[in-house]
Amino acid sequence: MLIAKKVFLTKEYTFGSGKTVPIEAGYETYGTLNADRDNVILVCHYFSATSHAAGVYTDKDAAPGWWDGLIGPGKALDTNRYFIVCMDNLCNVQWKNPMVTTTGPASVNRETGRPYGMEFPPFSCRDVVEVQKQLLESLGISRLHAVVGPSLGGMIALQWAVSYPDLLEHCIGVITNAKNPAITSFQLQHAVRAIQLDPNWRGGMYYGRREPEEGLRMAAQMMYTGAFQPDFYEEQFQGRIEQDVYYSSLARASFEKQMDEVIQNNARLVDANHWLYTCRATMYQDVSRGFPSMEAALARIQADVLLISCEQDVLQPAHYSRKTVEQLRALGKRAEFYSFSSPNGHMAGVLDTHLFEEEIRRCISRQLA
Amino acid sequence: MLIAKKVFLTKEYTFGSGKTVPIEAGYETYGTLNADRDNVILVCHYFSATSHAAGVYTDKDAAPGWWDGLIGPGKALDTNRYFIVCMDNLCNVQWKNPMVTTTGPASVNRETGRPYGMEFPPFSCRDVVEVQKQLLESLGISRLHAVVGPSLGGMIALQWAVSYPDLLEHCIGVITNAKNPAITSFQLQHAVRAIQLDPNWRGGMYYGRREPEEGLRMAAQMMYTGAFQPDFYEEQFQGRIEQDVYYSSLARASFEKQMDEVIQNNARLVDANHWLYTCRATMYQDVSRGFPSMEAALARIQADVLLISCEQDVLQPAHYSRKTVEQLRALGKRAEFYSFSSPNGHMAGVLDTHLFEEEIRRCISRQLA
Numbered sequence: 001m002l003i004a005k006k007v008f009l010t011k012e013y014t015f016g017s018g019k020t021v022p023i024e025a026g027y028e029t030y031g032t033l034n035a036d037r038d039n040v041i042l043v044c045h046y047f048s049a050t051s052h053a054a055g056v057y058t059d060k061d062a063a064p065g066w067w068d069g070l071i072g073p074g075k076a077l078d079t080n081r082y083f084i085v086c087m088d089n090l091c092n093v094q095w096k097n098p099m100v101t102t103t104g105p106a107s108v109n110r111e112t113g114r115p116y117g118m119e120f121p122p123f124s125c126r127d128v129v130e131v132q133k134q135l136l137e138s139l140g141i142s143r144l145h146a147v148v149g150p151s152l153g154g155m156i157a158l159q160w161a162v163s164y165p166d167l168l169e170h171c172i173g174v175i176t177n178a179k180n181p182a183i184t185s186f187q188l189q190h191a192v193r194a195i196q197l198d199p200n201w202r203g204g205m206y207y208g209r210r211e212p213e214e215g216l217r218m219a220a221q222m223m224y225t226g227a228f229q230p231d232f233y234e235e236q237f238q239g240r241i242e243q244d245v246y247y248s249s250l251a252r253a254s255f256e257k258q259m260d261e262v263i264q265n266n267a268r269l270v271d272a273n274h275w276l277y278t279c280r281a282t283m284y285q286d287v288s289r290g291f292p293s294m295e296a297a298l299a300r301i302q303a304d305v306l307l308i309s310c311e312q313d314v315l316q317p318a319h320y321s322r323k324t325v326e327q328l329r330a331l332g333k334r335a336e337f338y339s340f341s342s343p344n345g346h347m348a349g350v351l352d353t354h355l356f357e358e359e360i361r362r363c364i365s366r367q368l369a
Numbered sequence: 370m371l372i373a374k375k376v377f378l379t380k381e382y383t384f385g386s387g388k389t390v391p392i393e394a395g396y397e398t399y400g401t402l403n404a405d406r407d408n409v410i411l412v413c414h415y416f417s418a419t420s421h422a423a424g425v426y427t428d429k430d431a432a433p434g435w436w437d438g439l440i441g442p443g444k445a446l447d448t449n450r451y452f453i454v455c456m457d458n459l460c461n462v463q464w465k466n467p468m469v470t471t472t473g474p475a476s477v478n479r480e481t482g483r484p485y486g487m488e489f490p491p492f493s494c495r496d497v498v499e500v501q502k503q504l505l506e507s508l509g510i511s512r513l514h515a516v517v518g519p520s521l522g523g524m525i526a527l528q529w530a531v532s533y534p535d536l537l538e539h540c541i542g543v544i545t546n547a548k549n550p551a552i553t554s555f556q557l558q559h560a561v562r563a564i565q566l567d568p569n570w571r572g573g574m575y576y577g578r579r580e581p582e583e584g585l586r587m588a589a590q591m592m593y594t595g596a597f598q599p600d601f602y603e604e605q606f607q608g609r610i611e612q613d614v615y616y617s618s619l620a621r622a623s624f625e626k627q628m629d630e631v632i633q634n635n636a637r638l639v640d641a642n643h644w645l646y647t648c649r650a651t652m653y654q655d656v657s658r659g660f661p662s663m664e665a666a667l668a669r670i671q672a673d674v675l676l677i678s679c680e681q682d683v684l685q686p687a688h689y690s691r692k693t694v695e696q697l698r699a700l701g702k703r704a705e706f707y708s709f710s711s712p713n714g715h716m717a718g719v720l721d722t723h724l725f726e727e728e729i730r731r732c733i734s735r736q737l738a
Contacts, residue, residue: 016615016616017615017616017617018616105618118618118619119618120618121616121618122615122616122617122618124615181599181602181603182599182602182603182605182606182607182624183594183599183602183603185624186590186594186602186606186628187594189625189628190559190587190590190591190594193583193587194563194566194587197563197566197567197583197584197587198566199568204618214562214566215566218559218562218563218566221555221559222559225552225555225556225559230550230551230552230683230686233550233551233552233555234550234551234552236551237551237555238551240655240658241653241655241658243658245653246385246386246491246493246653246658247385247386247387247490247491248386248491249474249487249488249489249490249491249573249646249649250487253653255551255554256558259555259558277618280618284610284614284615284622286609286610289609289610289612289615314599314683317599
């Protein structure tokens with residue numbers, strides 16, 4: 001699939017916080033919108049990803065989009081049947097990626113002529129849902145066959161199911177949860193504070209100066225070291241520690257330098273403030289916000305819900321999703337839980353799509369009464 | 370048991386790195402040394418602990434030493450039978466605890482009249498073993514019935530078994546490993562870099578000035594959030610996130626403030642450089658250093674080895690210890706592995722001694738051929 005990036009513009013979007021800002025958001029589509037406009041699947045991306053969920057831009061691309069295993073002709077999210085849309089999140093972390101269009105702290109505030117920095121309104125998954133809804137409306141789409149996503153993308157999918165229960169038929173969340181687990185919130189909090197601790201952060205106004213590279217590196221490494229099972233790091237960063245490392249107070253071992261290279265490569269396109277904002281959106285995500293209880297929020301859901309977890313995932317432990325599905329069923333909802341095993345831990349939701357593609361295909365194909 | 374702290378002094382100790390420094394180390398003893406001086410058990414303490422392993426200093430102490438569940442009359446480490454010694458590690462993190470005596474970066478270098486800072490030689494578990502050995506020799510002790518310890522203390526115990534195979538009969542490591550797992554090394558590396566990133570760290574020479582409180586807070590929280598199972602944090606730091614937190618780029622939620630208080634209390638007696646040095650000693654620990662392979666190092670061991678793990682421990686995952694015991698057995702050694710389940714994860718090695726005290730009692734009581 002050869003894909004072209006498109007851009008959606010709103011002259012003004014009013015955030016949950018009440019602040020109004022013009023928003024640009026890149027998006028991609030796969031497949032064809034049918035005449036009834038009822039074959040639409042919205043795919044929501046994870047923390048560090050972009051709207052490039054499938055296909056390639058040119059024949060020379062090194063790799064296809066991040067969920068290409070699931071999206072394409074004949075695949076679980078079958079582009080012969082469905083029209084699939086994926087949008088760059090607000091404050092997408094890959095600010096420096098020329099294929100990403102997003103609005104966030106690094107964007108220039110037209111009122112001041114300078115980047116917003118910390119003046120940019122914080123976003124939540126609810127804001128992402130609202131902008132996605134406006135994008136869909138601009139395409140003439142008012143109903144969704146499904147909303148699907150892994151990790152933060154799954155949180156956005158579940159937020160859709162609670163915020164607009166009558167607009168979607170299926171909601172599929174992979175390696176995700178209705179509320180971010182406390183332990184993961186603390187890891188994200190570390191990332192936020194690492195960026196803020198870097199003297200180059202300067203209260204978020206580092207644009208045009210040296211960027212908070214070390215804080216961002218720590219923030220990105222924090223997520224990377226939670227993403228896989230312990231054995232992964234043993235295999236990837238092996239090797240003996242050099243004798244001189246033991247004899248120095250400051251020297252770094254080769255396995256640390258190796259990790260630095262991995263993280264430097266991963267964070268090369270990232271803006272630190274966008275990372276910080278996305279951390280906050282993830283760490284505070286809770287579909288029950290504003291409701292008296294989680295049950296009260298889940299009671300609103302009308303969609304068929306499928307939650308898929310990896311048993312080795314430490315960032316979004318499987319038992320939270322299992323419990324959400326039990327709660328949904330106790331409320332009389334159609335909900336299913338599926339889990340699988342993979343040494344890739346959390347990343348299995350992106351790397352091991354073959355382990356759960358049939359579950360997604362089956363859920364998506366089911367016609368609701 | 371009412372305990373008195375004692376202090377051991379060496380006029381000069383030469384570190385593995387070759388640097389020579391006078392060392393002071395606090396220690397405690399429980400029970401009575403017998404005439405043959407062959408009833409000695411050395412207990413090695415974990416990362417953030419001290420030599421106060423058991424008993425109380427006064428009747429008014431709020432809590433006894435950290436392994437009081439195991440050490441005392443009739444307990445697994447029976448003070449009616451054994452003479453038990455525990456020493457403050459080199460660079461003990463609790464520099465500000467008046468009951469701790471240790472030498473490290475915060476100590477004054479007599480040659481310059483200023484604290485050593487990063488000029489202090491880095492230590493490894495091998496250095497701790499050497500200083501402990503000198504302390505024992507000063508007490509007229511040349512052989513050990515057992516060396517026992519949890520976490521970093523267990524690493525020191527295993528280092529004893531490799532470094533001085535003919536000096537100990539039993540080696541018991543709890544929630545520990547012969548080599549620090551890569552994933553835990555990366556967590557410790559985060560802690561080191563968080564301290565170094567704090568502008569108040571000033572290359573380690575912050576003494577007499579503002580200390581790197583935020584870096585140390587991050588370093589300490591990093592360890593605390595790895596120490597328990599995920600559910601622990603869900604239960605301890607519950608509560609809904611305040612509405613204004615969603616609407617601010619910088620506000621912290623009450624669960625974050627609650628964690629700040631816990632960490633502030635935990636880190637109140639800590640020197641940041643001592644924490645940094647102890648991180649390095651832990652992250653690079655590997656009993657096979659200098660040997661062609663782990664097998665070659667383990668082949669030296671003559672002691673009876675017992676490794677005890679908590680299945681929910683993410684910092685020192687059980688399967689590494691299980692593998693070490695398999696390797697020891699393949700080498701014809703006497704080695705046992707025991708694991709138990711606890712929601713306390715890594716901390717179960719300190720908090721849930723009732724879950725493994727019988728294993729320790731049985732191992733310690735066994736007479737070797």
